Amino acid sequence: MRDADTPPQEPTDDRPHPAALTPQQRADLIRAAAAEVRDRVQEWRDNPNWRNTPANSHRYETTVGAIDALGQLPDPDTEEAVASLADAVRPVIVEWRPSRPGPEQSIYAAVERLRRTLDASM
Numbered sequence: 001m002r003d004a005d006t007p008p009q010e011p012t013d014d015r016p017h018p019a020a021l022t023p024q025q026r027a028d029l030i031r032a033a034a035a036e037v038r039d040r041v042q043e044w045r046d047n048p049n050w051r052n053t054p055a056n057s058h059r060y061e062t063t064v065g066a067i068d069a070l071g072q073l074p075d076p077d078t079e080e081a082v083a084s085l086a087d088a089v090r091p092v093i094v095e096w097r098p099s100r101p102g103p104e105q106s107i108y109a110a111v112e113r114l115r116r117t118l119d120a121s122m
Contacts, residue, residue: 023076026121030085031070033114037092038067040107047103059095066091086118093118 021029041063044050070088074081096104096111 023078023082026082027076027085029117030082030089030114030121033110033117034067034070034089034092037063037107037110037114040110044103044107049103062095063092082121086122089114089118 041060045060050056066089070085073085073088076082076085092111093115096108098105098108098112
């Protein structure tokens, strides 16, 4: 039984461990996780309650820019190439923190999944 204040845990991930995958398969996981982040950030930006503050604009532009850069990288065939994919989206990991309230929580959750994907892929 869990305490009422304990958030529910994410479901068990049944996918193979990324280290057992090819560079291309790991890249696909990274790109999919990054696409989810971009979708959540775009939903946030398109929300009628969006506040166009310098901080929000910076977070939006940083995220979209990093994920666009990821999209420009070639498909990897080496470990070094997978690392370059991770480097492209690292600014997204740094930008989003769990303390931000409201709709930004869904962004943080997606960023956390991206961070775990990167950690497992390296």
